[in-house]
Amino acid sequence: MAPSKPIVDYSLYLVTGRELLPAGKDYYESLEESLQGGVSLVQIREKIAETGEFLEIARRSKEICHKYNVPILINDRIDIALAMGADGVHIGQTDMPIAVARSLLPANAIIGMTCNTPEHVRQAVKDGADYVGVGPAWTTQTKKNLNAIVGVRGLGDMLRELDGTEVKAVAIGGIKSTNALHCLHGSVSVTGHALDGLAIVSDIVGSPEPKLAAGKLASVVRAFKAHSPSSFSLPGAQYAPESIKAQVGSLVSAVRKHSPLVHQITNTVVTNQSANATLALGASPIMASSAKEMEDLSKVTGGLLVNFGTIQDLDGMLAAGRFANVNRRPIVFDPVGVGATRYRQTSADTLLNTWQATVIKGNAGELSAIAKSTEVQSKGVDSIGQGFADPVTFVAQLARKERCIIVLTGVQDYVSDGYTVVRCSNGHKLLGDITGSGCMVGTSVATFCAAESLEAATGGNPSVAHDGLLVKGDMLVAAVAGVLALTVASEFAAAREDVFGSGTFLPALIDELGALTPEKLSKAANVEVFRPELA
Structure with a gap:
């Protein structure tokens, strides 16, 4: 009877790289400290060492890893793995085929393969891989001749190929403590398939304190795994129109309670009215666009x-978003006119x-461009045609793909987390007669979002304050x-006796945003809830 394969925890997968060690840091010391910090699997990678040196490094590394009951894998070199009794190997697309490696190694050996496309993953599963390393998620300095960057958004397509299999997956390429949670969250497939772990090189090996570095990463992975993958909504919630309206009303008070500082990198056409709308709602605006300010502002x-x-x-914009993710601040992205030019895309x-x-x-044209769909075209910042034939399904599918909340604006507005879709049917036609009404919705x-995040973080909504959440x-x-506040206020503004057209409508709209109360908003809100069945 063949021996069983070791139980492997792929959560924090260390790939060694002695060339990245800080000056004066011993490799074996660094390895042991990283294991103490929470590394759960180790791959020994030596691209330039002679065979004898590689074998000695691998043997000593095995002693340290097995002291902590952590499996050890060898990169590429089947001969080294056999000579020192490794728990398995990791091979690349141009290395020895899995079938050949399997025939040479013990029956209980772990075999992993680097995959850069969904087709690679499909073949690795067919060939009998135990796990796949998918990526690169970001650029990295630890490999030459790197394949094209897949990006976090592309990892989900590869993970979907693992549905119904026992094959595990770790993300590779440029992952560090500052983007680990983003990688875990953003890579979940539309079918809900999540990563089993993260492969890390420089963030641990290059640290003078590898135990602390590993511990920080391990805590991120543990926290994420303890929380079922969702898209910034309440897990398992059964949203209903009346409960949504009640929660929406309470958030009016939360905005004024917390008076959040809302950082806005916005277009020059609407800066003034966006700032005034923020103030009217009870928050504080700050308009700043220099990358040099972003780290401080995000705090x-x-x-x-x-x-x-x-x-x-x-x-x-790039820096602002990175630091917002690090500090777990909500980010609202308004891709105005994204379909107008290749540069915007x-x-x-x-x-x-x-x-x-x-x-x-x-709007429909902008989200169609984000989804790489041709169903709705755009002209500048405006959509052309009648919109989506099935907006409910569209927003739900895009929310699952992008791993976020999608807001589709139009005559009716649709909001989805990928599982629930809320249709909002408020608003007035005068909104279409003023510049930047869509930007004011953003x-x-x-x-x-800022107020709700602060409410959760301070205990007002503890059920959605889990440490594994990106926000x-x-x-x-x-x-x-946010959608209802603007659209309901527009109805109150348009009904005023002092409003005669678009020129008098805009200041009245700002007034009515300031005059919103929880009761007015929840009473006037017109919402419906859908739960589409997606393939």
Whole structure:
């Protein structure tokens, strides 16, 4: 009877790289400290060492790893693995085929393979791999001739190939403590298949304190695994119209209670009215776009709005989002006119592959461009045609794909976390007659997301304050609140006797945002709830 394979915890997978060690740091000392910090699997990678040196390193590393009951794998070299009795090997796409490696190694050996495409994953499963390393998630300096960057958003397509199998998966490429949670959250497939762990090199090996570095990463993975993958909403919640309206009303008070500082990188056309809308709702705006300010700002702001109606400082947007993720602040992305030019399209992809958006808000043309769909076309910042034939299914599918809340604006607005869709049917036609009303919706959503996040973090909503969340709080309800605040206020504004057209409507709209109460908003809100069945 063949011996059984060792039980492997893939959570924190260390790939060694002696060339990355800090000056004066001993390799074996670093390895043992990393194991003490929580490393659960080790791969010995030596690309330039002679065979004798590699064998000695592998043997001594095995002694240390097995002292902590951690399996040890060898990169590429089947001969080294056999000579020192490794627990398995990791091979690349151009290395020895899995079938040959399996025939040479003991029956209980672990075999993993690097995969850069869904086709690679499909073949690895067919060939009998025990796990796959999927990526690269980001750029990395630890490999030459690296394959094209897959991006966190691309990992989900590969994980979907593992549905119904026992094959495990770890993400590889450029992962560190500052982006680990983003990687775990953003890579979950549309079918809910999540990573089993993260493969780390420089963030641990290059640290002068590898125990602390490993411990920080291990805690991130543990926290994420303890929380079922969702998209910024309350896990398992059965949302109903009346409960949503009640929660929306309570958030009006939460905004004024916390008065969050809302960082807005927005277009020059709407800066003034967006700032005034923020103030009217009871929050504080700060408009800043320089990358040099972003680290400091992210520590004091409640939320971030990135609106690239007039793209001027892409570096600032990239930095703002990265630091917002690090500090777990909600990010609302408003890709204004994204379908108008190739530059806007590539910029949106760059932003969404660099940081995890909490909410993506746009009209039909903009969201169609984000989804790489041709169903709805755009002309500048406007959509052309009648919109989506099935907006409920569209927003749910896009929310699952992008791992965030989707807000589709139009005559009726649709908000989804991928499982629940809320249709909001408020608003007035005068909103379409003023410049930047859609941008003001983004401002309102960012304001309510910031307030909800602060409410959860301070104990007001403890059920959505789990440490494994990229952002604390129920962002589905917060996004609905942001949409309704603007659209309901527009109805009150249009009904005023002092409003005669678009010129008098805008200041009245600001007035009515300031006059909103929980009772007025929840009573006037017109919402319906759908739970689409997706394949």
